[in-house]
Every structure is written in C-alpha cells, then in structure tokens.
Amino acid sequence: MQRTTRLKRELQLLSTEPPPGISCWQTEGQIDDLRAQIVGGANTPYDGGLFSLEIKVPERYPFEPPKMRFLTPIYHPNIDNAGRICLDALKLPPKGAWKPSLNIATVLSSIQLLMGEPNPDDPLMADISSEYKYNKQLYLEKAKRWTEKHAIQRNKGVEETEGTALGRLDITCRKRPALHSEEHQDDSKKVFM
Structure with missing residues (x-):
C-alpha cells in the first residue's frame, strides 16, 4: 500500500512539475509498469533525439530501486545493447547509491545527465568506453549517427514548436492513452513548452 501511495504521489508530481525534457506515464493502468x-x-x-525507457517498480520500492532500461537504442559507454544502464542510483549499497529518499524523477534526471556526461571508468560497453577516452571525435560521430537512426525518427509524430528548433524540448508527464485509439491520437502527440 505504501508503494502505491508513493507512486501515485510521484506520478502526480511528475505530471505537474516534470523535470525539463523528461516525461513519464503508467502503462495500461499498471502503476508498477511505467514508460x-x-x-x-x-x-x-543525442541532441534532437527522443529516447524511450521502460521502468519496472519492484514490490519493495522505495527500499529497492526501480529497474530502468532504454527501449530506444543508444550509443553510450554506460548503456548496453539491451538498454541496461550502469548508474549508481539504480543499485543498492554497498556498490550502489540508491536510498529510499530518491525517486523516479531524480533517477530520470540522473540518466539525462549521464547521457551528456558519460562515465568511461565504469562502463557496460568497454569498446565504446575506450573510444570515448581515446578517440572522442569518433565516439561523438557514432553516437550522433545512432541518435539520427534510432531516436529522431521516433520523434516524427511530435508537433514541432519553436522550442524544438532551439534543441530544447520540454515534455510533460501524463497518463498515456492507447496510441492506436483515434479519439486520443491527437492528445498523445502534444508537446508542451
């Protein structure tokens, strides 16, 4: 019960005060299965890309961290081909930094920061880490190509606003209707500045 109450509160806060560039919603009425x-x-x-993540909230949340993984392929030393993320905030101590005072919004913001500032000394992808350390220009080119191939094409259904032209896109958190439902299709494409 404590988990459900807390998750509802977190989702409400994500809906009313989302971190810039982050959106989150529950799937098909499942409070512990989020996107x-x-x-x-x-x-x-990764500029201009829209990266989707899956979030599974364990029974013991907030005493255990949520399980998060990228659904959108991303070229990054701390994110593997299955979308798993190497981030201390997603692991329990002593090897990790998760604590019950953290929340989903905080972890999503940490992932967003990790995207811009990889940690090559704690990689999941050793070859990409080595490239980042010793041939950063090649890493940047490959990461940009992957973004263009995998993350920008998913952005085609999003209405462009002045903010997207500036490379800054703020998306609100909301409970998503089924995307195949015609009556909700326009609402699922809105982006708010």
Missing part, C-alpha cells in the same frame, strides 16, 4: 521519455540534451550527440 518514460528523455529528450537528448543540447550540445550532446
């Missing part, structure tokens, strides 16, 4: 989207930051190889 999120992170807009790639300006001045990063």
Whole structure:
C-alpha cells in the first residue's frame, strides 16, 4: 500500500512539475509498469533525439530501486545493447547509491545527465568506453549517427514548436492513452513548452 501511495504521489508530481525534457506515464493502468521519455540534451550527440525507457517498480520500492532500461537504442559507454544502464542510483549499497529518499524523477534526471556526461571508468560497453577516452571525435560521430537512426525518427509524430528548433524540448508527464485509439491520437502527440 505504501508503494502505491508513493507512486501515485510521484506520478502526480511528475505530471505537474516534470523535470525539463523528461516525461513519464503508467502503462495500461499498471502503476508498477511505467514508460518514460528523455529528450537528448543540447550540445550532446543525442541532441534532437527522443529516447524511450521502460521502468519496472519492484514490490519493495522505495527500499529497492526501480529497474530502468532504454527501449530506444543508444550509443553510450554506460548503456548496453539491451538498454541496461550502469548508474549508481539504480543499485543498492554497498556498490550502489540508491536510498529510499530518491525517486523516479531524480533517477530520470540522473540518466539525462549521464547521457551528456558519460562515465568511461565504469562502463557496460568497454569498446565504446575506450573510444570515448581515446578517440572522442569518433565516439561523438557514432553516437550522433545512432541518435539520427534510432531516436529522431521516433520523434516524427511530435508537433514541432519553436522550442524544438532551439534543441530544447520540454515534455510533460501524463497518463498515456492507447496510441492506436483515434479519439486520443491527437492528445498523445502534444508537446508542451
């Protein structure tokens, strides 16, 4: 019960005061099965990309961290091909930094920061980490190509606003209707500045 109450409160806060460039919603009425989207930051190889994530909230939340993974392929030393993320906030101590005072919005913001500032000393992808350290220009080119191939095409259904031209896109958190439902299709494409 405590988990459900807390999740409802967190989702409400994400809906009314979302972190810039982050959206989150529950799937098909499942409070413990969430989806999120992170807009790639300006001045990063992920700029202009819209990256989808899956969030599974465990029974013992907030005493255990949520399980998060990228659904959109991303070229990054701390994110593997299955979308798993190497981030201390997603692991329990002593190896991790998760604590019950953290929340989903905080972790999503941390992932957004990690996208712009990889940690090559704690990689999931050793080859990409090595490239980041020793041939950063090649890493940046490949990451940008992956973003263009996998993350920008998913952005085609989003209405463009002045903010997207500036590379800054703020998306609100909302409970998503089924995308195939015609009556809700226009609402699911809205982007708010």
